[in-house]
Amino acid sequence: MAEDLVIIGAGGFGRETLDVVEAVNAAAPQPVWNVVGVVDDAPSATNLQRLEARRTPHVGTVADLLAGGRRPSYVVGIGSPVVRRTLAERLDAGGLVAATLVHPAASLGSRVDVGPGSVICAGARVTTNVTLGRHVHLNPNVTVGHDTTLGSFVSVNPAASISGDCTIEDGVLVGVGAVVLNQLTVGPGAVVGGAACVVKDVPAHAVVKGVPAR
Known part of the structure; x- marks a missing residue:
């Protein structure tokens, strides 16, 4: 039922x-x-x-x-x-x-843990050993790389890419088409602007934009 x-x-x-x-x-x-x-x-x-x-x-x-x-x-x-x-x-x-809602046209690899309240849209690709916290939104065509952790209440907007071994902490917003490079941390409450390229750790509650993101 x-x-x-x-x-x-x-x-x-x-x-x-x-x-x-x-x-x-x-x-x-x-x-x-x-x-x-x-x-x-x-x-x-x-x-x-x-x-x-x-x-x-x-x-x-x-x-x-x-x-x-x-x-x-x-x-x-x-x-x-x-x-x-x-x-x-x-x-x-x-x-x-x-x-928890996962579109059947999303791709989830091995050992992926998705928290309650999360929504994963069509075209999203989540690879291996990835953890998503509670109430995470992965918009269409998002990529989340291996061994990455997204905290609770994270929003990753369409076509954004999170590389491997990253930590995206609670309440982060990653804008449309943005990129977070490998082994970086984006602190809680931070905002990564649309089409930005994050090349170093982002402090808590910071707003960064541009290429490279500042």
Whole structure:
């Protein structure tokens, strides 16, 4: 029997997460997830129209979800690591359990550990001996190399590449098309700008951009 699931966030990544759910269900002998709907405290009119077009209901706010009697599994489909952490902690405290979603068109190698709440999109390639923490987002066509650890609430945006033996600490955002070279550490809460090339360790909460990233 399919397990009830809500997606938190009606924006772009929330709807991409719905695509992942649909692909998982389509690839399974029988549906794995029953999408109850999307929860969003302040969805835009455009995003509500986009949900309606795909026949996915907006089922209220986070407060509504927590006040209700149902306790479906959840995934936070919001790109901001800070917002994602805040919502996940609130939902966990309310007794909900985070689901893990891996698109069937993603490639996971041997000895890969994926934490709860994580979403791995189509085209992502995760090689061997990789650890992903809780609520990690790997966007389409991301590469994560061997022996790398991503902490919790990390977002790796489309087409970014994390090389082998790297440590990407909690709450890091890696921008579109960025590259982190081998054996480097990106400190907690740091932001790597789009198309940047990281050639040395990045301090906690720093924002780096450019080639080489500074």
